[in-house]
Amino acid sequence: MTPTLVVEAAGIELGDRVLDVACGDGDATLHAARRVGPRGLALGVDVSAPMVERARRRAGKAGLANVGFLLADARTQRFAALRFDVVVSQRGLIRWTPGDGGFANLARALRPGGRLVFVSLDDPGRVRAELTRAGLVQTGAARADVDGVPSWIFTAGAPLAAGVEDQLASSRRTPLSADGWRSRESARASI
Numbered sequence: 525m526t527p528t529l530v531v532e533a534a535g536i537e538l539g540d541r542v543l544d545v546a547c548g549d550g551d552a553t554l555h556a557a558r559r560v561g562p563r564g565l566a567l568g569v570d571v572s573a574p575m576v577e578r579a580r581r582r583a584g585k586a587g588l589a590n591v592g593f594l595l596a597d598a599r600t601q602r603f604a605a606l607r608f609d610v611v612v613s614q615r616g617l618i619r620w621t622p623g624d625g626g627f628a629n630l631a632r633a634l635r636p637g638g639r640l641v642f643v644s645l646d647d648p649g650r651v652r653a654e655l656t657r658a659g660l661v662q663t664g665a666a667r668a669d670v671d672g673v674p675s676w677i678f679t680a681g682a683p684l685a686a687g688v689e690d691q692l693a694s695s696r697r698t699p700l701s702a703d704g705w706r707s708r709e710s711a712r713a714s715i
């Protein structure tokens with residue numbers, strides 16, 4: 525699989541704070557750390573201790589100071605203080621049980637106007653319903669051929685703070701799309 529497809533799709537920019545859920549040995553996290561530069565940060569989270577160990581070793585070898593890895597269950601871990609700009613996941617949200625609160629936990633980890641972008645094989649109708657139930661908005665699903673495997677890139681946004689939606693309604697903000705997110709500067713400027 526293209527190791528960092530999800531980072532490309534998410535349109536990560538300099539200075540972003542990025543959470544990589546179910547990061548494995550850190551491919552997408554490391555790519556995100558390079559993309560966000562020294563003023564941004566990338567945090568990978570995974571439930572597997574060997575994966576987290578390996579990811580930390582890779583980050584050390586790469587000499588990246590803006591990356592970290594956390595051994596935790598992303599469905600329940602409280603990320604409260606961090607409020608990420610972007611949450612990504614590559615094949616990590618597979619078979620999250622409907623109603624287990626996992627997506628709602630990720631929604632809480634996003635700043636208002638932040639976005640969730642992930643690659644999954646799961647049924648788009650079911651996943652989008654879960655995202656909506658978790659309080660996320662502007663959900664989308666686009667087909668993606670990932671190493672010959674028919675997959676989906678899902679996108680969803682955290683609602684903006686009250687009143688900001690109205691201010692943005694007539695602005696140049698572009699809706700979330702699966703091939704990238706082009707709206708944040710105007711959203712950020714208004715928050």
Ligand SMILES: C[S@@+](CC[C@H](N)C(=O)[O-])C[C@H]1O[C@@H](n2cnc3c(N)ncnc32)[C@H](O)[C@@H]1O
Nearest residue numbers: 546547548569570571572597598599614615616
């Ligand atoms: C198919 S691997 C994908 C790894 C990586 N994202 C990649 O694309 O190479 C799935 C990963 O999800 C992790 N995982 C599964 N459920 C998780 C959860 N609830 N919280 C954190 N990590 C989880 C597993 O430990 C495993 O490393």
